[in-house]
Amino acid sequence: MKDFEDREQRTAALKGLGCSRKRVEDARFTQGKGNYIDDVTLPGMLFGDFVRSPHAHARIKSIDTEAAMKVPGVVAVLTAADLEPLGLHWMPTLAGDKQMVLADGKVLFQGQEVAYVVAEDRYAAADGVEAVEVEYEDLEVITDPFKSLESDVVLREDLEAGADGAHGPRRHHNHIFLWEEGDKDATAQAIGEAEVVAEEMVYYHRTHPCPLETCGCVASMDKINGKLTLWGTFQAPHVVRTVASLLSGIEEHNIRVISPDIGGGFGNKVGVYPGYICSIVASIVTGKPVKWVEDRMDNLMSTAFARDYWMKGKIAATKEGKITALDCHVTADHGAFDACADPTKFPAGFFHICTGSYDIPAAYVGVDGVYTNKAPGGVAYRCSFRVTEAAYFIERMIEILAIELGMDAAELRRINFIKPEQFPYTSALGWEYDSGDYHTAWDKALKAVDYDGLRREQAERVEAFRRGETRKLLGIGLTHFTEIVGAGPVKNCDILGMGMFDSCEIRIHPTGSAIARLGTISQGQGHATTFAQILASEVGLPADSITIEEGDTDTAPYGLGTYGSRSTPVAGAATAMAGRKIRAKAQMIAAYLLEVHDDDVEWDVDRFVVKGAPERFKTMKDVAYAAYNQPIPGVEPGLEAVSYYDPPNMTYPFGAYICVMEIDVDTGEWEVRQFYALDDCGTRINPMVIEGQVHGGLTEALAIAMGQEIAYDKIGNVKTGTLMDFFLPTTWETPNYTSDYTETPSPHHPIGAKGVGESPNVGGVPAFSNAVHDAFRAFGLRQSHMPHDHWRIWKTANNLGLHG
Amino acid sequence: MELKEDVFIPAPRERVYDALNDPEVLRASIPGCEELEKTGENEFAAKVTLKIGPVKARFAGTVTLHPEAPPEKFSLDGQGNGGAAGFAKGGAVVTLDEEDGGTRLSYDARAEIGGKLAQLGSRLVQGTAKKLAAKFFASFADHVAQETSA
Numbered sequence: 028m029k030d031f032e033d034r035e036q037r038t039a040a041l042k043g044l045g046c047s048r049k050r051v052e053d054a055r056f057t058q059g060k061g062n063y064i065d066d067v068t069l070p071g072m073l074f075g076d077f078v079r080s081p082h083a084h085a086r087i088k089s090i091d092t093e094a095a096m097k098v099p100g101v102v103a104v105l106t107a108a109d110l111e112p113l114g115l116h117w118m119p120t121l122a123g124d125k126q127m128v129l130a131d132g133k134v135l136f137q138g139q140e141v142a143y144v145v146a147e148d149r150y151a152a153a154d155g156v157e158a159v160e161v162e163y164e165d166l167e168v169i170t171d172p173f174k175s176l177e178s179d180v181v182l183r184e185d186l187e188a189g190a191d192g193a194h195g196p197r198r199h200h201n202h203i204f205l206w207e208e209g210d211k212d213a214t215a216q217a218i219g220e221a222e223v224v225a226e227e228m229v230y231y232h233r234t235h236p237c238p239l240e241t242c243g244c245v246a247s248m249d250k251i252n253g254k255l256t257l258w259g260t261f262q263a264p265h266v267v268r269t270v271a272s273l274l275s276g277i278e279e280h281n282i283r284v285i286s287p288d289i290g291g292g293f294g295n296k297v298g299v300y301p302g303y304i305c306s307i308v309a310s311i312v313t314g315k316p317v318k319w320v321e322d323r324m325d326n327l328m329s330t331a332f333a334r335d336y337w338m339k340g341k342i343a344a345t346k347e348g349k350i351t352a353l354d355c356h357v358t359a360d361h362g363a364f365d366a367c368a369d370p371t372k373f374p375a376g377f378f379h380i381c382t383g384s385y386d387i388p389a390a391y392v393g394v395d396g397v398y399t400n401k402a403p404g405g406v407a408y409r410c411s412f413r414v415t416e417a418a419y420f421i422e423r424m425i426e427i428l429a430i431e432l433g434m435d436a437a438e439l440r441r442i443n444f445i446k447p448e449q450f451p452y453t454s455a456l457g458w459e460y461d462s463g464d465y466h467t468a469w470d471k472a473l474k475a476v477d478y479d480g481l482r483r484e485q486a487e488r489v490e491a492f493r494r495g496e497t498r499k500l501l502g503i504g505l506t507h508f509t510e511i512v513g514a515g516p517v518k519n520c521d522i523l524g525m526g527m528f529d530s531c532e533i534r535i536h537p538t539g540s541a542i543a544r545l546g547t548i549s550q551g552q553g554h555a556t557t558f559a560q561i562l563a564s565e566v567g568l569p570a571d572s573i574t575i576e577e578g579d580t581d582t583a584p585y586g587l588g589t590y591g592s593r594s595t596p597v598a599g600a601a602t603a604m605a606g607r608k609i610r611a612k613a614q615m616i617a618a619y620l621l622e623v624h625d626d627d628v629e630w631d632v633d634r635f636v637v638k639g640a641p642e643r644f645k646t647m648k649d650v651a652y653a654a655y656n657q658p659i660p661g662v663e664p665g666l667e668a669v670s671y672y673d674p675p676n677m678t679y680p681f682g683a684y685i686c687v688m689e690i691d692v693d694t695g696e697w698e699v700r701q702f703y704a705l706d707d708c709g710t711r712i713n714p715m716v717i718e719g720q721v722h723g724g725l726t727e728a729l730a731i732a733m734g735q736e737i738a739y740d741k742i743g744n745v746k747t748g749t750l751m752d753f754f755l756p757t758t759w760e761t762p763n764y765t766s767d768y769t770e771t772p773s774p775h776h777p778i779g780a781k782g783v784g785e786s787p788n789v790g791g792v793p794a795f796s797n798a799v800h801d802a803f804r805a806f807g808l809r810q811s812h813m814p815h816d817h818w819r820i821w822k823t824a825n826n827l828g829l830h831g
Numbered sequence: 832m833e834l835k836e837d838v839f840i841p842a843p844r845e846r847v848y849d850a851l852n853d854p855e856v857l858r859a860s861i862p863g864c865e866e867l868e869k870t871g872e873n874e875f876a877a878k879v880t881l882k883i884g885p886v887k888a889r890f891a892g893t894v895t896l897h898p899e900a901p902p903e904k905f906s907l908d909g910q911g912n913g914g915a916a917g918f919a920k921g922g923a924v925v926t927l928d929e930e931d932g933g934t935r936l937s938y939d940a941r942a943e944i945g946g947k948l949a950q951l952g953s954r955l956v957q958g959t960a961k962k963l964a965a966k967f968f969a970s971f972a973d974h975v976a977q978e979t980s981a
Contacts, residue, residue: 081917081946137946157915324950742943748950
């Protein structure tokens, strides 16, 4: 008993796996001591700002910079003509396309970068921007991807007609690619023979990650030493270094990229933007550091958007509700340039996870990428690549099938779940799901909210509404989602050719504390807290004695960065593996110190003990000291390790979410009465951090489902370019959430963890949207497009004849 | 954006029609007008400073008149470029009906706006346009009435 208590105490002292350790980064964040990009100030620093196109599609007849150059404080004005001799007026995108850095002959979306004004301060730069005179000749604007594919108007005149794109043949001048997965014929046959088929167009609207801190950088070219230092809001600093080297010709060792504290990324800060290129060029030209930071309008209208998928689905089933096939065709609006941030071989990301949590024998997906006069992008906004689109699609199709069958949607899900004994499960679209226990999670969720009771209440409410006793309806939004995260195995996942491994390097100091550096970069996720916990449990040193450092390419090992919930599945695994290398070496040292054979010591929380004689031990702290001050035969001094982890598979977190929503039929106002979120992210590293991630992700999901969008008018104006029009929830709109969990470890991850940051967005959006749809199910609603703002809900009620 | 209004001007129709083609009267009546000149038979070029919500910009524009059935009816179209603030283009059909003691001027205008103007000012554009039009016609009517009585 005493031994047990002793072990418990020693384990607790480490604050390792499973501990709700307080976030170490919050000491500086809550005291205003964070160091964000706009806090970076260098002597003599200049500021850059863009002249942006007011037109969505226009030919540029002339650019006159003369007046701008006369504005006091303006140092330089760059146009495409200045960048062309350097070959930098265009840049490659992550999706194999190319994008104008500064407008080359024409503009293709509103807000496109036309000229870059460099000045002594931000105000002079803004005045300079006003003074640049650009003459445009407007061209026909296309904002509808379906019309784009039929239009004679050629958007991308730079692309050779009829030539293949990066992902195969292009069948029209505004077509980018057709990407297919699954067995088309078998799926068509199964649908043809099915007893019941439900068909629907599900639109996931264009929105934007809108991090609180916009994108920005500071470029500083040291001409004497030939070194370029680039601070920036980069979610993937190492990739930025490699791209910067390839584009500029500066050798990679002469480029240092630093991501300081980042105020939220959510996918928006993965890509490379014209602002970075122009700042680097401006610094090289002027010999001074140049800062560029977007304002909110710049951010919303020009840097990477998310979603904009038109998903036409067919789902087939037996009369009893057993799903037999799923067919999906997506028309994907990529905007003016294909700048999706997806692994190279996956132009539609991991959208083919769209069979969701269900055992569907036949499936086919085809995705057509299309150019329009909208901003480029298509990033994974708090989700893995195109996974939230997939989850929304299947969770809507399940609801629509339930309507078609006249079945309860909870039961329909249950009878189609992949069974626990089927894992590892290979889906019809080719993924190997690592582990899951959907039935247990589902039952727990339904019980927690008293699902049957809710359905009774809803039926009574409908009756009361029909009798004229109430004007409010009750919606029960169900979702069971399966995420696919942790990209990914180098064999099929790369970005610009760089395999999607990640890394950790650990140095244990002589006195038993440590520093670990990773290839990832926190943007608010709390890596300094949680990665130290992984390491604490692996090497037996307290998490409080471990510093985590990321984001400086001169010191951190190469990694692919943080997005797609990949940090824990990939860099977290690298951390555990590097910790195990430390422990293996420490075991030899401990055995030497204890004067026994290596095999005669065993690991016990924070120490090596002699087997059968636990009173004889050496702690990791003892070992660390010995590693530096004592010659040990056959063992090198020091205690360091590095691990580059190439994951054997993705991880598949899942969850069961239930949203209970009250809807006022006359005003369209909604109120979330209850939101229950059960997440299974495998091994839980820090329950408090998980809960924080879930709350944040659900709030972003609420925003997307209930109001947030990047809307365009027919001449291509961005109608939601400010926070006046773009919905960003505050505490006022944010409901209370109840979080819960089951724990099904990943069998292939060193500590069984799967990643959680993005699950609540993936599961949350369909849960909120399904609640709205479900409220109107009794009155015949099948599908209404997001976002469900008050006006659209009112219109839905009106179209259903509920306003008398 | 669409704007459909009518206004009574206490002056004879011929006089109203002529005044609408008179750069002096127009320059004095258009709110924020800095320059206005006749560049052709039915063409004008103007520079106007406008403020819509948070966006203030100097627009350089041209207007072309189409005298379809003078003095009862004519139409016009034009465009303005406000640089970084955005652009506007549109047109209007204007009819002049004789009434007791003056002329009833009706117009039916359409405009498309783009750029920052549309983004920041979208909620304000309709109201501002209405206000500017009212202001224009008020001072236009004043002008014409004064000249008529003089």
